[in-house]
Amino acid sequence: LLLAAQVQHEAVSDEPSDVFMYLEYCFVSIFTFEQVVKVFAFRSRLYRDIDRYWNAFDMLIVLCSWADIVIASFTARLQGTNATVAKLLKLPRLARVLRMCRTARFFGSLRVMVLMIMRSFLSLFWVIVVIFGILFIFALLLTQSVTEYFRSASTLLRDASAQDELIDCFGSLFQTIYSLSQAMTGGRNWGEYAQILAPVGWDAVAIVVMFIFFTAFSVVNIVTGVFVDGAIEMSKSDRMLMLEKRMHQTSEIAGQLLELLI
Missing domain, CATH: 1.10.287 (Helix Hairpins)
Structure with missing residues (x-):
């Protein structure tokens, strides 16, 4: 929602909003803190377990977000003088869109679709x-x-x-x-x-x-x-999806047993 509001504001207004800028800094700081905690907690296992690709994807998003923040001040200066370089410097802003893909891991069907797209190149x-x-x-x-x-x-x-x-x-x-x-x-x-x-x-x-x-x-x-x-x-070989299905089946069986006991 914040990303949609920011894009809409940039499209209809010529003046940048400081509110969106501070919120951007806040979210990037939160994502960075999350990655730092993961690195100290899991160390080398962070990129060796089953979620290593998602962890690498999260790190890429954080790096691109910081790159976007660092070069944001230079794009305004380059506008009108060197438009080609200015457009190249805006490429890290794709990280804003990539953040939406982070939610794919929390939904089984969406995760399968995203992985299918990535592995079907x-x-x-x-x-x-x-x-x-x-x-x-x-x-x-x-x-x-x-x-x-x-x-x-x-x-x-x-x-x-x-x-x-x-x-x-x-x-x-x-x-x-x-x-x-x-x-x-x-x-x-x-x-x-x-x-x-x-x-x-x-x-x-x-x-x-x-x-x-x-x-x-x-x-x-x-x-x-x-x-x-x-x-x-x-979808058959996705370990996380299989665990979710088993947990769902277990909860259904537990509910049926409770109904029988009551």
Whole structure:
């Protein structure tokens, strides 16, 4: 709530508020004190137990928060003189958003989702590679069709705007990849692209239709299934979540026994 109020105040007001600044110092000091206590209490075990990744994440947040405080005074001086450096110095402010992720450890389902996202970066990389490969293959076919159409056509399109739109969307390989990515993600209706490609021929329209069917019903569903299966396996192997389930089952059994005794 404090983060939301601070961002809203910075968006609607040009004058910074000292209240938010002092509250920022207060919370950062509390987080720092928490980390110092953990270091003295657990020492080397802090980064060797089951919560070592969360502990390292907390330490990263504290360091970024202090970096934000230290360079906050320099950003105002750099504004108007060196905007690029000023933007780079604002990067540690991402720690304000990262603090919200600290609450994930206290909720089982949310923790599984956050861990799934963090551990799926490698799988996500290969998914991006596969999707880009599919985009590249279909873009090659479409770009070749459009290029051959313009070279072999004896007359230009009657509608100059339609010709310009065809060139803008499929005039080069990179433009075709961008257009197909829009059609796949819903950035633009694929039917519009089919109408643009209609003068080229039925083969170009068929390529777009095949691309949509292949990506929508095959690739996307397979990728979703892989991530869902990974989340299920992770939830089964999550030790903290298993302990919470056992404690919940134990409390239910204890309640039933009390009802029988009464």
